[in-house]
Amino acid sequence: MIDIRNEEKEKIRCLLVGEDDKGLSELKELIRTLGMQTIQTITLTRREIQPAYGMGTGKVQEIAALAETYKAECIIFDFEIEPTKQRNWEKLAKIPVFDRQEVILRIFAQHAQTKEAVLQVELAQLVYSLPRLAHMYGSMARQRGGNYGAKGSGETQLELDQRAVRLKIQEVKKKLAKVISTRKTQRKKRKRAELFTVTLVGYTNAGKSSLLNALTGAQTFVEDKLFATLDPTTRQFSSQKSGNILLTDTVGFINNLPHSLIDAFKSTLEEAINADLLLIVIDGADQEALHHYETVVSVLREIGAEGKDRILILNKIDLTEKTQNLTTIQLASTFPGAFKVSAETGEGLDTLRNELEQRFQGELHDYIIPLQDVIVLNTIRRKCSLYNEKWLEDGIHITARVRAEMLASVTPYLVH
Numbered sequence: 001m002i003d004i005r006n007e008e009k010e011k012i013r014c015l016l017v018g019e020d021d022k023g024l025s026e027l028k029e030l031i032r033t034l035g036m037q038t039i040q041t042i043t044l045t046r047r048e049i050q051p052a053y054g055m056g057t058g059k060v061q062e063i064a065a066l067a068e069t070y071k072a073e074c075i076i077f078d079f080e081i082e083p084t085k086q087r088n089w090e091k092l093a094k095i096p097v098f099d100r101q102e103v104i105l106r107i108f109a110q111h112a113q114t115k116e117a118v119l120q121v122e123l124a125q126l127v128y129s130l131p132r133l134a135h136m137y138g139s140m141a142r143q144r145g146g147n148y149g150a151k152g153s154g155e156t157q158l159e160l161d162q163r164a165v166r167l168k169i170q171e172v173k174k175k176l177a178k179v180i181s182t183r184k185t186q187r188k189k190r191k192r193a194e195l196f197t198v199t200l201v202g203y204t205n206a207g208k209s210s211l212l213n214a215l216t217g218a219q220t221f222v223e224d225k226l227f228a229t230l231d232p233t234t235r236q237f238s239s240q241k242s243g244n245i246l247l248t249d250t251v252g253f254i255n256n257l258p259h260s261l262i263d264a265f266k267s268t269l270e271e272a273i274n275a276d277l278l279l280i281v282i283d284g285a286d287q288e289a290l291h292h293y294e295t296v297v298s299v300l301r302e303i304g305a306e307g308k309d310r311i312l313i314l315n316k317i318d319l320t321e322k323t324q325n326l327t328t329i330q331l332a333s334t335f336p337g338a339f340k341v342s343a344e345t346g347e348g349l350d351t352l353r354n355e356l357e358q359r360f361q362g363e364l365h366d367y368i369i370p371l372q373d374v375i376v377l378n379t380i381r382r383k384c385s386l387y388n389e390k391w392l393e394d395g396i397h398i399t400a401r402v403r404a405e406m407l408a409s410v411t412p413y414l415v416h
Contacts, residue, residue, distance in 0.1 A: 011037040015067045018078030019044050022288065026255065027078045030103050034110070039070045053092075054085045064093045076103060083132040100256065101128065108261065116183070119176045124261045126169045133161050187274055196245045196360045196403070198237070199272045201300065202281035203292035204252025207315040209233070210343035211281055212249045215353065237356065245360050248275070253299045255291070262302065272305045277359055282331075284314035284340065289331055311339060311355065318342040361385045361401035366415040368395040376410065 014036050018024040021043060028038050042063060048056040067075055074096045075089065081099040089097040105125055112118045200208040216235040237245035248271050262269070272278060280296055282289050293312075300306050314331055317340045331338070339355065341348035362384065369377050371391075380386055380400050388399035402410050 011035060013037050013039045013071060013073045015039060015063070015070060015072035015075045016041045016078065017044065017063060017075060018042075019047060022291070023078045023255070026288075027076065027100060027103070030100070030107065031076070033107055034103065039072060040066060042066065052085070052088050054081065060092070067093050067095060074098070076100070086132065104254065104257070104261065116176070116179045119172055119179065120261075123169065123172045123176060126165055126172065130162065130165050130169075133158060133165065183270075196277075197248065197275045198245060198277045198279060198356065199248045199250060199275035200279045200281055201250055201272050202252060202296055203283065204254050206252065206281045206283040206286075206292070207343050208249050208252065208281045211279075211313070211315060211341070212247055214343040214346060214349055215356075216247055237353075245356060247279075253296050255295045257299060262299075269303045269305075272300065272308070273303060275308065277356075278305070278308045278310040279313055280310055281313045281315050282338075283316050284331055285316045285319035289314075290334065293335075309359075311352075311359075312337070313352065314338045314340045315343055317347060318345045358401070360403070362403045362407070364399065364401050367398050367400065367402075367410060367413040368415055369398065369413050370395045373413075376413070379406070380410070 014031055016024055016027050016031070016038055018027060018041070024041050024043060028041070031038050044055065044059065047054070047059075050056060053060045063075065066072075072095060075093055077097070077099045079099065080101055081089070081097065086097055086099075105121070105128055108117075108121045109125065112121045200212060202208050212233065212235060216237055234246055234248040237247050250269065250271050278300075280293070282293050282296075286292065297306070300308070312335050314335065339348060339352050341352055343349075364387070374396070377389075377396055377398065380398070380402065383406060384403055385401040386398060387401075388397070390397040
């Protein structure tokens, strides 16, 4: 893996290779986030899977020639390149060659700030690098910032380096386990305090951090780049009706998110699994909004959060209204119940706040509580929103919004 700390400040010239325009467009944005420059892209209309390079010899020669013509300093593939093929490409092109997965890992390494995020990224990098140690020896190692371990060569040195990396993986996992334990303790405290937790999830750069700031008045970091937020940020949602709503911003999702990162960031992604409510934030002005939504749903399914209660939010409607493109029409018809907001202008935020308050308070229902169960009424008075109360011969008739954690205990008294 290229050591980003040793790269010079001038932009590195990259030749991108992918299988479709959609993937290449996203890869270009990832490259921009890294501060690198895309000089040319190549779309493979048909890829013959060959053992040496992963594609036919003719296409291999064409890509290598283009890299030389455009004076590319690296070739980046939008699909995974196996270690052996990666080494073959670098011998042929005589420049570093890597894939989309390494690009994402490098972005994560740049943006990690807290101890947890740094450990998570380090673990993902080590897991990714282990099968690639063999091709990190020789002339390419100098361009990639050096080898892991001592700078020897040969099978014995490689085995030593592999053992060192495996030991390092175990060490990082132990450190990460302690941090994860602390996060679990924090979650338990929130549950005991009966705090309603809402987690913002969505495609990277959909405006989750901006929305968190707009709803809570926080000043969390916001930048128009992919994966600007890696560390979960939790802020309290201030409301006259209910002041115990916590909003948490999470790492953005992306198509083909590396499994090593999903595994490493499990503790962070668990914020979505353990939340009372998910806010799925979609950039409504993006041409790929539908595709982004499908990716988010896919990642939620992968981490075991597909069954969570959720609200869909189409953000950046201030930009959408200016364009009125086909995407806007498709989103309106596909998601008729979505909340349309602008974190930038504040449009639609009051409606969203009201919805969060109602979700926090629970659905409005009528109940008849037997006189001997008056203790249930006292609990509702203390924890829920009571709108009407009448003491009659057949029991206490009430109208109330009951929070999710109490539904099971009051359902027997529900008036159908």
